Amino acid sequence: xxxxxxxxxxxxxxxxxxxxxxxxxxxxxxxxxxxxxxxxxxxxxxxxxxxxxxxxxxxxxxxxxxxxxxxxxxxxxxxxxxxxxxxxxxxxxxxxxxxxxxxxxxxxxxxxxxx
Amino acid sequence: xxxxxxxxxxxxxxxxxxxxxxxxxxxxxxxxxxxxxxxxxxxxxxxxxxxxxxxxxxxxxxxxxxxxxxxxxxxxxxxxxxxxxxxxxxxxxxxxxxxxxxxxxxxxxxxxxxx
Numbered sequence: 001x002x003x004x005x006x007x008x009x010x011x012x013x014x015x016x017x018x019x020x021x022x023x024x025x026x027x028x029x030x031x032x033x034x035x036x037x038x039x040x041x042x043x044x045x046x047x048x049x050x051x052x053x054x055x056x057x058x059x060x061x062x063x064x065x066x067x068x069x070x071x072x073x074x075x076x077x078x079x080x081x082x083x084x085x086x087x088x089x090x091x092x093x094x095x096x097x098x099x100x101x102x103x104x105x106x107x108x109x110x111x112x113x114x115x
Numbered sequence: 116x117x118x119x120x121x122x123x124x125x126x127x128x129x130x131x132x133x134x135x136x137x138x139x140x141x142x143x144x145x146x147x148x149x150x151x152x153x154x155x156x157x158x159x160x161x162x163x164x165x166x167x168x169x170x171x172x173x174x175x176x177x178x179x180x181x182x183x184x185x186x187x188x189x190x191x192x193x194x195x196x197x198x199x200x201x202x203x204x205x206x207x208x209x210x211x212x213x214x215x216x217x218x219x220x221x222x223x224x225x226x227x228x229x230x
Contacts, residue, residue, distance in 0.1 A: 033216060045205060045221035052216065091158065100171045101146065101214055105158040
């Protein structure tokens, strides 16, 4: 069964601190895709990154970086030098080849960045 | 702006009523997905259409139905509404294959309140 766990319900940091959002997934499939989406207070869901199961290379995009480790079934997201505008709910999601393009989302992590 | 449009943005209605939510995918995308976001269930996949045909079904209630039209826009119909149907309904699109390797881009959502 597909499952995505984001154990951190809420995180509060002060501006310029680094913060890591955890994501652990379960899958029986060998081909799968992992995603991160951001939901700011305005409510829309913004795509951040997609990673396939065959590519364990970590990725950096500006202040954002992602660490994918198949050995621990984790796909963690780090924001460096956080800013108030990073305040949002962040969702990790999984799609498996067996289940088509259905996204299974984690419960989300609320990130509050204080100035 | 993801390029996916949804109307209306907000909808307030009464129990027992029927509503229609509308979605236009990004230009060139053939797949449309519907998701429901509620406080108790989180983000849940409802249904996927690809080029006019139903491709995958999730936890969609029998009172709910959807379709995708020849111009690729989609409508989600919710009938015999209950208080528990109050939620944020997202549409997403991807293309051109509708497969698990494609990224889904989400619209701004329709916030439904059933009184």
